[in-house]
Structure formats: structure tokens, C-alpha cells
Amino acid sequence: MAIGDWFEVPGSTDLYYVDIGAYGIAEYGTVYVIDAERPAVVDTGLGRNRGYVYDLLDELEAEPAYILPTHVHLDHAGGAGYLAERYPDAQVLTHERGVEHLVDPSRLVAGTKAAVEDQWKYYDEPVPVPEERIDGLTDGDVIDLGDRTLTTHHAPGHAPHHVIFHDDGDDVVFTADAAGIFVPETGDVRPTTPPAQFHLEKSLADADDITSLDPEILCYGHFGPRAYEAGVMDAYKRTLVEWVEAVRAKRADLEDDRAVVEYFMDHTDMVDVWGEEKARAEDRLNTKGVLGYLDYVGET
Secondary structure, X not given: OOOOOEEEOOOOOOEEEEEOOHHHOOOOOEEEEEOOOOXXXXXXXXXXXXXXHHHHHHHHOOOOOEEEOOOOOHHHHOOHHHHHHHOOOOEEEEEOOOHHHHHOOHHHHHHHHHHHHHHHHHOOOOOOOOHHHEEEEOOOOEEEOOOOEEEEEEOOOOOOOOEEEEEOXXXXXXXXXXXXXXXXXXXXXXXXXXXXXXXXXXXHHHHHHHHHHOOOEEEEOOOOEEEOXXXXXXXXXXXXXXXXXXXXXXXXXXXXXXXXXXHHHHOOOOHHHHOHHHHHHHHHHHHHHHHHHHHHOOOO
């Protein structure tokens, strides 16, 4: 699979995904198009790579009725305003806590720049979504695509503005970051625990919610779809707990948060898969997110 390639999700009907090449890494970012009676785009990429999404929509001759960022982190929602401009009849729907940040993305941009540091070069400045074109979602909201529906499930562990969608047509769950990052090269699912609002217990509850849905397919926000298997979310829960415990232990050992971050950056095991730049950046973000969580729950 090369950056820009698109495929039909195996075992699905009229469900496609495109590799947007986030951070210059093949398959790292995935955008989905549901070519239903009322088509929908699930997630939008960083904005800079929006052309790949346009190409897929053009190939399908699909005019989206809905643009559905699962949350407003800019690797998932950065293209929302651009898509809204190109498709003026489309409605943008995202969790109600994220709406204001897509209407006025200034605080979101500032926070993202502070978090991703030199990785900002892979983003474009987001285009604001007009207030009259966006509505907020809450847990249980149903989006009618005509020949299928998407049910919204709030999944606040990764971020309080995060949702997952359950497609009743193909029994697919669009997990975004609620199920971690699936790495096809290794078969592992890695944690995604960015600052500033990662919460362990809520993330574990989100994993349980996905298990209770018992879908046929998981559509990850990174590295595409995979068949759902019993126990996959329990395995992810163990990964999250072990990761938080590792950061907690290293903080107790080093007693300097900067040193903790540098330790995990220096000991990343993903260089051969993602390259040194992204592997180190990913561990920096994930470590900072856990340290912020430990502060939030009062652990030092």
C-alpha cells in the first residue's frame, strides 16, 4: 500500500478507506468514506493531505452529506473545514465539546503546535467550519445515512471530545483512537495517550464499550481496518495499564519529568517501523500524556 492508495474495507459493503500518509508514513493516517445513500466521511486527516480524500470521493462520484470527525485532534479533524468548503451541502458533526474548536480553531492550533513541536510541518492551518454548518453529537445520537445508520458512542478516555461510530449496516466500529494504534508490521496495538486529557480509567471503559458492541470489523484511525477478534480489547487494556505503570515507575526512578520523556524517546522500539523522527515524537507525546494523567489523579 502506497500513500494515496484506497481500498474497499474487506467484508464490507460500500465502505472504503484511503491512506493519507500522515507524517510522511504510509498507512499512518486513515480516512473512511461510506458510500451510502447519504455518503459520509469519517475523519478527515491533517488537512495538508486532503487531496487524497478528494480523489477517493471523486473516484466514487460521492458527494458527502456528512463530515464526521471522531474528535478534534488535528490529525483527525484538520481537513474538516477544507471538506466543508469543497462540499457546501455537507453537514459537519462532531462531539458537542469539540464544536467550538472547529468553528474557531485558534486554541486548537496553539495547543497542537505546543504538543507536536516540529511535527507541525506535516499539518496545514485548519479552515474554520461555519457555525451554521456544524452540530454537536452526544452519546446515543443516530446518524441516518439512508441505507444504514451510525450510532454515536462517547469514548472520552483519549480525549473528552472523542466518539466512536457503530455502523449497523456492516457491523463496523470506527474506533479512531479509542482502540489504540494498530501496527500491521508487528501485529501489535500500541497505546495512544497524548496530552492533555488522556484518562486511563475512561480509556479502559471505552475498550469495554467496544467489546460490548462485538462488531465484525474495527476501522482504526491509524493503519486501517482489521477483523475484530475476541480478546483484542482486553489485550489493549493490558497494554494501556502496562504503559501507564512503566511511566509511573520511571518517574519515581528519575524524579524529573523531562528526563522521563527523554528516557522513553531514547528507548522507543518503533524506529525500524516508523523511522526515528516519528517514533521519538510518538513516545514523547504518549509519555507527556501519561504524566499529565498522573498529575490529574494526584500521583507524583
